[in-house]
Amino acid sequence: MSRPTLAVILAAGEGTRMKSSLPKVLHPIAGRPMLTHVLASVREAGVTQAAVVVGPGREDVAKVAQTELPGCAVFTQVERKGTAHAVLAARQALTESKDVIVLFADTPLMRPESIEMLKGALADGASIAVLGFHAADPTGYGRLIVEDGVLTAIVEEKDATSAQKAVGFCNGGLMALSGEHGLALLEAIGNDNAKGEYYLTDAAAIAHQRGLKTVALSIAEEEVQGVNDRAQLAAAEAVMQSRLRAAALREGVTMIAPETVFLSHDTRIGNDVVIEPNCWFGPGVTIESGAVIHAFSHLEGASVGAGTSVGPFARLRPGARLAEEVKVGNFVEVKAASVEKGAKISHLSYIGDARVGAEANIGAGTITCNYDGYLKHRTDIGAGVFVGSNSALVAPVTIGDNANIGAGSVITRDVPADALAVARGRQVAIGGWARTYRARKKEEKAAKGRG
Ligand code: UD1
Numbered sequence: 001m002s003r004p005t006l007a008v009i010l011a012a013g014e015g016t017r018m019k020s021s022l023p024k025v026l027h028p029i030a031g032r033p034m035l036t037h038v039l040a041s042v043r044e045a046g047v048t049q050a051a052v053v054v055g056p057g058r059e060d061v062a063k064v065a066q067t068e069l070p071g072c073a074v075f076t077q078v079e080r081k082g083t084a085h086a087v088l089a090a091r092q093a094l095t096e097s098k099d100v101i102v103l104f105a106d107t108p109l110m111r112p113e114s115i116e117m118l119k120g121a122l123a124d125g126a127s128i129a130v131l132g133f134h135a136a137d138p139t140g141y142g143r144l145i146v147e148d149g150v151l152t153a154i155v156e157e158k159d160a161t162s163a164q165k166a167v168g169f170c171n172g173g174l175m176a177l178s179g180e181h182g183l184a185l186l187e188a189i190g191n192d193n194a195k196g197e198y199y200l201t202d203a204a205a206i207a208h209q210r211g212l213k214t215v216a217l218s219i220a221e222e223e224v225q226g227v228n229d230r231a232q233l234a235a236a237e238a239v240m241q242s243r244l245r246a247a248a249l250r251e252g253v254t255m256i257a258p259e260t261v262f263l264s265h266d267t268r269i270g271n272d273v274v275i276e277p278n279c280w281f282g283p284g285v286t287i288e289s290g291a292v293i294h295a296f297s298h299l300e301g302a303s304v305g306a307g308t309s310v311g312p313f314a315r316l317r318p319g320a321r322l323a324e325e326v327k328v329g330n331f332v333e334v335k336a337a338s339v340e341k342g343a344k345i346s347h348l349s350y351i352g353d354a355r356v357g358a359e360a361n362i363g364a365g366t367i368t369c370n371y372d373g374y375l376k377h378r379t380d381i382g383a384g385v386f387v388g389s390n391s392a393l394v395a396p397v398t399i400g401d402n403a404n405i406g407a408g409s410v411i412t413r414d415v416p417a418d419a420l421a422v423a424r425g426r427q428v429a430i431g432g433w434a435r436t437y438r439a440r441k442k443e444e445k446a447a448k449g450r451g
């Protein structure tokens with residue numbers, strides 16, 4: 001049986017380099033906050049208890065944490081005095097019966113497997129376990145000092161000798177501390193160093209000096225990549241996107257140019273779906289098997305049924321639910337609407353707050369006029385309805401099954417099933433009018449020239 005573990009997530013960073021009104025850890029990657037990614041990895045690693053340490057007045061951060069992990073405890077670090085000080089802000093949650101894993105909320109690429117590796121090291125008797133990586137450029141990182149396979153200390157860059165700075169094995173930031181010794185180690189940490197901070201990393205040397213087992217495990221640099229500014233945010237996004245694309249490809253999705261397709265953390269795509277280049281998937285999208293998403297489409301909060309075709313240049317907004325074998329073509333926007341099996345909206349339409357019945361055909365340029373400037377209203381289009389091009393359906397309005405709407409109509413009243421509704425000026429043709437008109441105008445012009 002695995003030991004009870006508490007994850008302590010440090011989210012009290014100032015994040016000033018983001019130059020943002022949004023707290024750094026709430027900046028999204030693949031459609032959800034960085035903090036949420038970390039909490040999700042914690043949960044996926046089977047750690048059910050968590051404490052999040054936030055800066056003063058950060059109810060917004062606390063709320064996001066409690067949404068992802070209901071029941072997680074939130075603590076405030078009033079003054080920023082270092083990573084060990086931040087962990088001790090959660091002191092009430094630290095007990096000898098629980099192991100502790102410390103994570104940083106601005107390190108969103110951490111995989112659950114790596115958290116499990118740390119848990120495993122504690123289960124094997126370590127008092128302290130950290131994740132190290134071989135840095136392409138070690139500048140700024142704490143160096144892991146390993147002698148004969150034993151982690152003897154972690155030295156922060158600012159406190160390192162030049163020999164220590166030459167060490168390329170760096171601290172990824174995550175640390176696991178055994179319940180038995182963790183609290184005592186944290187409390188033994190002082191602040192006699194270059195930054196005058198209480199460094200969490202000092203726990204390693206203290207443990208080693210006390211004869212406790214300390215371990216440094218090795219992981220890929222990518223996972224411990226931190227985010228301090230917008231460039232690093234974009235770099236983390238790129239890593240997350242390549243993971244999501246690789247997972248989709250593995251599951252049998254065809255992407256002609258995967259590097260141009262942007263997915264969300266929760267995008268669900270069935271096998272044999274084809275996604276053409278330059279598509280964007282916001283949160284909450286599900287695509288069933290065999291659907292095709294043509295180039296330059298933008299989807300968010302939408303579901304696409306099996307064998308359905310979307311785009312090119314389509315926009316599916318939240319609440320768009322397309323059934324099987326539907327066609328939504330170019331320059332069509334669908335919002336809060338269900339489009340039933342086999343219906344076609346092939347070109348240049350807006351369908352919002354509506355139902356489009358099975359096998360209905362919505363002509364080019366059809367608009368559901370769902371908004372009166374104050375309230376939204378529904379349009380209900382029955383099965384088998386044929387809507388002629390360039391029609392405006394002024395909601396609330398119901399079109400009965402198999403009705404026909406003449407092109408260019410402005411429909412303001414319900415249309416019974418099987419009826420034809422035409423709502424436009426009646427066409428008149430005046431015989432010979434154009435010929436007479438031309439003759440008169442030519443004469444007028446000639447008279448003007450003479451005068
Ligand atoms: C830390 C590690 C370093 C490691 C690096 C990896 C320490 C002392 N150093 O350095 O060994 O190589 O991460 O990226 O741990 N925080 C608080 N309250 C504080 C101080 C920090 O909540 O008082 C949070 C920050 O918001 C951040 C995390 O702790 O999420 C790490 O702090 P940071 O100042 O970025 O540490 P580094 O200097 O990067």
Ligand code: MG
Nearest residue numbers: 106226227228
């Ligand atoms: Mg940092």
